Amino acid sequence: MFYKVSYVITGASQPGAILNQKKAPQIGAEIQIGATHCRIVEIKNLLPPQGDCAYLHVTCQALDPAAGE
């Protein structure tokens, strides 16, 4: 199983990301998206799974204050 994840970052001017990953994202986990370090605050199913792939939408909060400038 792998996860195709749409990441949206709140509190930052940085763009979101689309990442394929082997491990499911977890609420509270920290992740690096480009130059922005952020924490996962919400996870939703975006589409029904297909084959070995799950499609998720994840909302992150930027941890680096400079990212919002």
Next chain:
Amino acid sequence: MSVKFEVLSHTDLFIGLSKEQALNLAACGKEELYHQDEIIMQRGERGESLCIVLTGQIKVEPEAGYDLVILGAGQGFGEMSLLDAGPRSATIRCATPEAELLCIPGPAILAFCEEHCCAGYQIMYNLARDLTFKLRHRNLDSRSTNQEN
């Protein structure tokens, strides 16, 4: 070409292909290494290949100073020019200290699809599905930005 099937099996373009098909298609491409902020594709250029992120992240800049999205391992880019033969719609830049890509010439992909019709259908389906996912992501990202403003 040393890209392992394990990597390809988690890559959108190759979903549903057999190991042999995936490795044969990947063998049409070449691996490229980019460094932080290096330009990979330039907006307006003629598009000649579809690239897949193997490691690292890249960012998509439709216009100067505006980053639309970051793409990580397993994601492809350059597919629009493959499908419509138009110029590159965005500049693509390396967003991490390094990013490894697999770049496959567009004509090689189209030839592979013609030669292997079932696999070709799957590849085109994968491309369409990936484009719709990117649109969904863009809608979600825009909604989030609007809510903050």
